[in-house]
Amino acid sequence: MQDLKKSNYLSIVTAVSLSIGLFLHNETEVEASAPDLAAEAAILVDAETGQVLYSENEDVILPPASMTKIMTEYLVNEAEANGEISWDDEVQLSEKTLQMSQDYDLSNVPLREGETYTAQELYEAMAIYSANGATIALAEHVAGSESEFVDRMNKKAEELGMEEYEFVNSTGLNNASMNGLHPEGTEADAENMMSAEATAILTFHLLNEYPDVLDTASITEKTFKENSANVLMENWNWMLPGSLEEHLDYEGVDGLKTGYTELAGNAFTGTAERNGTRYISVVMRTGSRMARFEETAKLLDYGFEDFSEAEVINEGEVFDEASAFPVIKGKEDTVSASAGESLSLLLEGGETEGITPSVSINEDMLNDEGELEAPLEAGTEIGTVTLEGGSGQEYLLDEAASAQAVPLVLEEDVEKAGWFALTTRSIGGFFGNMWENASNFVKGLF
Template sequence: MMAASLALTIGLNPHTAEAAVDVNASASILVDADSGKILFADNIDDQLPIASMTKMMSEYLILEAIDQGTINWDDEVSISDPVRALSLKIDLSNVPLRQDYTYTVEELYQSMAIYSANASTIALAEHVAGSETDFVQMMNDKAGELGLESYSFVNSSGLNNSDLAGNHPEGTEADAENELTAKSVAQLAYHLINDHPEVLETASIPELEFQAGEEEVIQMQNWNWMIPGVNAQHEYDGADGLKTGFTSGAGNSFTGTASRDDMRLITVVMGAVTRDDRFDETAKLFDYGFDNFHEVELLPEGYKPDGEDVIPVTGGKENEVSISTSEALSVVVKNDEEELYSPEVTLSEELLNEDGEFVAPLEEGQEVGEVQLAYNGEEDVQYLYDNRSNSTPLVADQAVEKASWFTMSMRGIGSFFSGIWTSVSDTVTGWF
């Protein structure tokens, strides 16, 4: 890509950043769910146990399998002997599962997403991949595909392998636990919400019945106390997900998400002291995000870069083409910092010759580059992914057809005689 910086600047007024929120946890992060822009970060690169937040990856793979048609919501799921035994451990988060009763993918998924049912998660893993061992391989493969920076998945549920009574996935240690960094957990949540937004439909259910047997009904209350209808002390306006977690190694952890005024935030809190703390610290992050940031449209659809809105074209019926943005660009900015962003144009190198001209032909609406909003403030702006930024595509406003051989010849002849005339004119002028 060849950068061409615009002369236009939307102002440079330094803004003193307010003190960041103080989060009492081992690690924490706050992210804009649309762009992946990091709004707050503390100790986000240390790999730590994540407990049942693991189930976000299991949810991703299950929802992906549904989309791809490899499994269906009404599929009946077999309950293996180890799954049956695990489901009866009342000291772990579970719904009891029978081998003489029928459960669907949807029912087990609901128990996993709402009640964090561990045995249900393993049953679904076996249904998707044939075995939990193969499912764990899928989890690690998907983590790499999604670009998670640091991860180690050893089982599908988030339990410590020692809780699985020797039935942990092959190739993993008997006391191993799933570990990610806070940044990687946020990356996973970012993909889950954006690739499979339907996850929030289930994650936001406050309470649901699970039919464990003919006459056995389990009342499942959501472990996420921030969604409406679960816990009045921790209920948070706009909260609708996502996943809690606890083991002795991980402490109390929580990946949250909430939406207000068309701005959705993602939070991760790892290693809080108590269950209440993980929600209290999350509320601090949400408050900081919603109080100090807002989404604003800085460039409208059809914006023409000042001084760079017309680009020369070679080999075409026309000698130039106008360009503009194909869609508006809205970004999340800190309050009173709108004027610290300036547009910069980048043209697609593969469409340019050595002289920086487009080479015909070009189609109307063809993407020819992008406009990126550069931040000119004092704070370090980062994203979950380096290749994500505040940018919008630039397109050609008109088609430029390739000129015929005759047209190019005439242009060449015209240029030749024009050059002779200019030379003669300069000579004559020199006589006088």
């Protein structure tokens, strides 16, 4: 009998131990679902909405090296879109540009005096091969001088909502490596600075405003100035399908920009699209050229494998606080409102727990008593529905966050009541008030 009790006791202990073990194991799995990155700073963002899915030291300002060229790409594309320059322009080369392009310790295509180069050719050299001389030539073509271009870079950064940044040249080189050819007005030992978050904001704007940049960024190799310079430009982005390092190929990657200086270490801003979802990733100060791509792959895997789109507001959904709005001067006394559109979020595991809709009414639609006035038309927007609670609702920009809302619209028409009905109600209301006042007076006597 004692052995049986002992056996039952051991069974219970074993069962409890296994339960605790499984709980701890599952808890560890949940905690370990986010990638463990070997990078000093990193961020992963949904390229369509600006929703931040992962961040680590994202606001720490670090040297971005040639990821600086993302801003140069933005400003060149902006200048072309505004008609300031044309891709077919033949770019005049300064002595500074020619000299910089002959420095083979830096990433370059050699530019020669007397040769003609179009803005398109120089742009491709910058975007594919990170050619520094070509980058400076474009900066001078757009703004007249690299110094003026740097001013544009800093002004545009503020305009785009970037907070942690400082641009001192168009290329991302440290000024010290430019052998005295750094932009006028900048320190000889200065270096561009930008946080992972600021880099993601810049890239978010670039991809949404000038999506064609990926047509160039995704080219794995191209000959520069064929039949002349005849330089084979191999893209430094080794995650591109068909790149030099095939084992780093990543499905869906089509951009964007690598970076390296001694101070910056190895950095990479990547972007990839699968099944209609595009991500922007930034990793800074990784251990090696290979590591910047390996850490990027971890980030992108996390986005594509752990997150799924979940519908959190359904079109036509009615909420308690919007189910019966009071109406005056109408054939009906109340009217209901519902979500005019559906809203989806990228959520880890598609988990919607803790996320609740919040209704906000446009006060201009209501009178002083908080009523709507007939006549009213179905579909009229009277407010918005946003989300509260849950996780995964951090956004790069305030305007991106505010865009994650749907209109609250009236579900049906409410016709204005006829004069007779309105008069009857008015009379009824008048006598009703008289009765209430008289009743209150009588009660006051006792």
